[in-house]
Amino acid sequence: MKKTLNLEDYFRIIERYLTMIIAIMLFFGSLAAFSTALFMPPQYEAHTEILVSQSQETEGVSEQDSNSSPPMINTYREVIKSQAVLDEVVKNLNLERSTVVLANQITVDNQDQSQVVTVTVTDLHPKNAETITNEIAGVFRESVHEVMNVDNVSILTAANVGDEPSPVSPRPLFNITIGMLLGGLLGLGIAFFRTFFDKRITTDKEVEEVLDLPVLGTIANFDIQKGD
Known part of the structure; x- marks a missing residue:
């Protein structure tokens, strides 16, 4: 029927x-x-904001345009997650993880037409996330001058998870x-x-x-x- x-x-x-x-x-x-x-352990995040600028103007292009353009921002992202930078971070902090694993914990964001780059690290332990984030910012500040001839890098906001951090997932x-x-x-x-x-x-x-x-x-x- x-x-x-x-x-x-x-x-x-x-x-x-x-x-x-x-x-x-x-x-x-x-x-x-x-x-x-x-099966889903808590994950914590730490953030730092990095201002990347250049003291000299690129020929025919203003400082703001040359440093905030998408190609340059993508370059900063690649430098931050590069093996050279992450190897130094792993070495300095004596991390028991590979650079590939560490790279998967890192997210690099940038707002349109902004020279501020936000680096976010996710980790099982909040203090580890904070320490790794700040170390990445420090190593990047030291390395970017040699790699890209950028001589003006400032850390606007250091990572700080606080006393009672809440998991993001x-x-x-x-x-x-x-x-x-x-x-x-x-x-x-x-x-x-x-x-x-x-x-x-x-x-x-x-x-x-x-x-x-x-x-x-x-x-x-x-x-x-x-x-x-």
């Missing part, structure tokens, strides 16, 4: 399987909370919400799947639709119990 469902039927299906849908939502929400707590509430939404969608899918492929006739309306005949009467279901 092919079933066509209207809006009223959809609400009826949801009402019929509401307990199952809620149970699946709670299960997926609990699974997301468990996974977040067990994971976000338990967000993960639980996503888990419950996925559970709700799965529950709805199961409910509509079972309804669509259920070939049984259970209501007067379905009898009329299948046989194209009016229902003249129904027989009630009596629960007859045998006496002792």
Whole structure:
């Protein structure tokens, strides 16, 4: 029997399987909370802002244009995450990680038409993130003059995570919400799947639709119990 469902039927299906849908939502929400707590350790971030400028004007190009243009900013980004700079950082701090791993912890951003570069380091320990960020800024300031002949690098804001830093990830509430939404969608899918492929006739309306005949009467279901 092919079933066509209207809006009223959809609400009826949801009402019929509401307990199952809620149970699946709670299960997926609990699974997301468990996974977040067990498999996603807290991550902390530290930020520093570096001002990169040049005392001399490039021929035909003003100081602001030459240093804040996208190619130059991209060059600063590459220098900060270069192996030469990161090798020095690993050596100075005696880090037990490779430069490849360290590079994956670093994010370098820049606002449009700005000479300020923001360096962000993510780490499992907040103080490590702060120390690494400040060391990167210091090594970059020393290296960029030799690499790019830029002789005016200032650290505007040193990294400082504070006394009680808050992790930036994971976000338990967000993960639980996503888990419950996925559970709700799965529950709805199961409910509509079972309804669509259920070939049984259970209501007067379905009898009329299948046989194209009016229902003249129904027989009630009596629960007859045998006496002792």
